[in-house]
Amino acid sequence: MRKLIIGNWKMNGLSSDLDEIGKIAEGIAEFSDRVEVMLCPPMTLLERAAARCRGSDLKFCGQNCHFDPRGSHTGEVSAEMLADAGASAVLVGHSERRIDSSEDHDMVRLKAEAARRANIIPIICIGESEHERESGYPVETVMYSLRVSVPDGSPSHVVVGYEPAWAIGTGRTPMEDDIATMHAHIRRGLIDRFGESGRLVRVLYGGSLNLKNADGILAIPDVDGGLVGGASLKAESFLAVIAAAANVASLQSARSVV
Numbered sequence: 296m297r298k299l300i301i302g303n304w305k306m307n308g309l310s311s312d313l314d315e316i317g318k319i320a321e322g323i324a325e326f327s328d329r330v331e332v333m334l335c336p337p338m339t340l341l342e343r344a345a346a347r348c349r350g351s352d353l354k355f356c357g358q359n360c361h362f363d364p365r366g367s368h369t370g371e372v373s374a375e376m377l378a379d380a381g382a383s384a385v386l387v388g389h390s391e392r393r394i395d396s397s398e399d400h401d402m403v404r405l406k407a408e409a410a411r412r413a414n415i416i417p418i419i420c421i422g423e424s425e426h427e428r429e430s431g432y433p434v435e436t437v438m439y440s441l442r443v444s445v446p447d448g449s450p451s452h453v454v455v456g457y458e459p460a461w462a463i464g465t466g467r468t469p470m471e472d473d474i475a476t477m478h479a480h481i482r483r484g485l486i487d488r489f490g491e492s493g494r495l496v497r498v499l500y501g502g503s504l505n506l507k508n509a510d511g512i513l514a515i516p517d518v519d520g521g522l523v524g525g526a527s528l529k530a531e532s533f534l535a536v537i538a539a540a541a542n543v544a545s546l547q548s549a550r551s552v553v
C-alpha cells in the first residue's frame with residue numbers, strides 16, 4: 296500500500312504562498328508510485344491551489360466542514376462546498392477544533408458522514424491529551440474516540456489520524472513503541488468492528504513529524520502515513536518527509552516480496 300502523507304497548513308498561508316504549493320506539486324512526482332500526498336491549505340487558498348496544481352498528483356483537503364450540506368451557519372463551509380472547490384478529502388475532529396470549537400465525538404462522526412455524502416474522504420482525527428496520557432488510560436481514551444467518531448457502514452475511503460494532542464507543534468513525540476502499541480490497538484479496533492475491511496483503513500500518525508523522525512515513525516507496523524503540520528509549510532521540509540515515506544515504502548515492499 297502507498298503511504299499517505301497529508302500536510303496541514305492550519306491558519307497559515309497567503310496568496311504569496313501559492314508558489315510554495317506549486318513546488319510541492321512538482322516535487323512529489325518522483326515519489327507518486329510510493330506515496331500519495333494531500334495538502335490542507337486554508338479555505339481562502341483551496342480553490343486557487345487546486346486550480347494551479349491541476350494535472351499534478353497533489354490532492355487537496357479541507358481542514359474542517361459543517362455536517363449540513365447548506366443553510367444558516369454563518370462562517371461555516373459544507374463538505375459539498377469543499378468538493379466543489381477541488382478538495383478530495385477533509386480533516387474532521389482535529390484536536391485544535393475539538394479544543395477551540397468544543398467539537399465532541401458525536402459531532403465529528405456527523406462531519407465524517409457529511410464528507411461521505413459529498414464523496415470526499417473523511418480524515419478522522421483522534422488522540423489523547425497530555426492529561427489523559429498521564430492519567431494512565433491513553434489507549435482506552437483513544438479507543439473510545441475511535442468507536443464514537445468513526446461512522447457505521449463501509450470503512451472504505453475512511454482514514455484515521457492518530458495525533459496525541461500533546462505532541463502537536465511541541466517537538467515532542469511518543470516513543471516508537473508507544474506509537475506501535477496505539478496503532479496496533481486502533482487496527483484491532485477497526486478489525487473488530489469492520490472485519491477484514493478494517494485492515495484497509497489507513498491509519499496515520501501526526502504530531503511533530505519531521506525529517507528527523509519520519510524514517511523511524513513511518514516504518515512502524517500499521518503506520519500507513521503521516522499528518523504533518525509545521526514541517527509541511529515549506530516545500531523543502533515537506534518534500535523531505537515525503538522522500539522518507541517513499542524510502543520506507545520501498546523497503547517495506549521489498550520485504551513483503553522476500
Ligand SMILES: O=C[C@H](O)COP(=O)(O)O
Nearest residue numbers: 303463464502503524525
Ligand atoms: O495536522 C497536523 C498536526 O496537528 C501535526 O502538527 P505538527 O506537525 O506541527 O505537530
